[in-house]
Amino acid sequence: MRLVALVESESHVCCRYRLTAFRSALKAAGHTLDFRPIPQSLFGRAALGRDLTSYDAVILQRKLLPRWVTALLRRRVQRLIFDFDDAVWLRDSYSAKGFDDPKRSARFRATVEACDLVIAGNSYLAEEARKFVPADRVTVIPTCVDVAKYRVQEQETRTSGIRLVWVGSASTLQGLERFGPTLSAIGRAVPGTRLKLICDRFAEFPDLPVERCTWTEATEAAEIASADIGIGWVPDDPWSRGKCALKVLQYQTAGLPVVANPVGVQADFVRDGETGFRANSTDEWVHAIRVLAADAALRKRLGETAHRDVEAHYSVEAGAKLWIESLARFETVRMAG
Known part of the structure; x- marks a missing residue:
């Protein structure tokens, strides 16, 4: 045709x-x-x-x-x-x-x-x-997602300096800014944690250092893969339930475990203890990041399962x-x- x-x-x-x-x-x-x-x-x-x-x-x-x-x-x-x-x-x-x-x-x-x-x-x-x-x-x-464009992250044991990653546009950054108090709580509860923002606009969050990374199509996949944990948060509302959660798929393609709130397809992509952790409250988010930050083998296992899911269903x-x-x-x- x-x-x-x-x-x-x-x-x-x-x-x-x-x-x-x-x-x-x-x-x-x-x-x-x-x-x-x-x-x-x-x-x-x-x-x-x-x-x-x-x-x-x-x-x-x-x-x-x-x-x-x-x-x-x-x-x-x-x-x-x-x-x-x-x-x-x-x-x-x-x-x-x-x-x-x-x-x-x-x-x-x-x-x-x-x-x-x-x-x-x-x-x-x-x-x-x-x-x-x-x-x-x-x-x-x-x-x-084009799986071939992504290098799978090799999770390493870290004594400090776990790196979260979020990728998106200036319009969706508004959602992450609403999530700011929880991000700050993570920064206080898990010392050494940083947030890599891959975007065309940036924000700051008290107690959580931000690594600014200007988005380009050529470098996006490699920048995601250099992090340790992907994060996905969207408002729980009718518009967000229609989102296709591209950023979550990108993290998973790179072999990262993901922490996300279970809204829309994020609830399908992120399965507790299999591909990452679902989290709603600030306490749940802090707990999930703390557990993943302390266990490189767990991050590797969850990330590998997530990568296989993408290959099978979302490639x-x-x-x-x-x-x-x-x-x-x-x-x-x-x-x-």
Whole structure:
């Protein structure tokens, strides 16, 4: 099949992890994948789809277009696929207006109803889409990681200086700042602990030294792997339950044990005593970090199990297989017709 994806930009994290990563595997299976930016102007949106009629399917990634634009696009293209990895029908955790947004909700419903196939990043997102279309038009393909890019951490016994790591963007750093009092408590309770922040903006936390590491795509994997424990904290709210927990998968790919609060898919990725520890209260967080800081063998065992999980279920190879299986449905329908 000839595929074209309408994306915010090819450099956007969503495009890189959820589409570009699968391009080679799709090509090997006989598919091609091109990219086009989503037009911003009124004129560009009114013309959307006119030059895409030669493609077998158009993938609209994440963007909720005005309903009239979605309707025009639907009429002009052969097949339409919607791929999304956030609770896009809601405002985010940091909006002063609250989560509910009637305009977003209406656009989300119109988009889902217009599509031949909906690809959701997790089951929470898929269930929302299934409120509006038959269940068999919705499938889950998780955000996946290129395992080959990551060096697995060799855990070492340390008398002090355990290094936590958090990776994210300036927008998600807001969540970590809310978590600041617990981070400070960890710094006081586990002397020598440091926090490596891999980001494009930085924060400071009393009693917990911060190592600033400016994010780049080229160095991200190595910087994560040089730490000892990955941390994942998100607010427990409807928006966060839709997150696909990419940072947790990145830590696990690097062979790190993870401590995270059990919100959304973080509860699936982090299993107590197997791939890390779940923690809600400050006391639970302090206990988990203290236990892991004192036991390099435990960190190694949990990290190795986590790495195997990613290879089996969240690697680029695993995700590409799901994409190829999903696209095969179109061929089955064509032949049946």
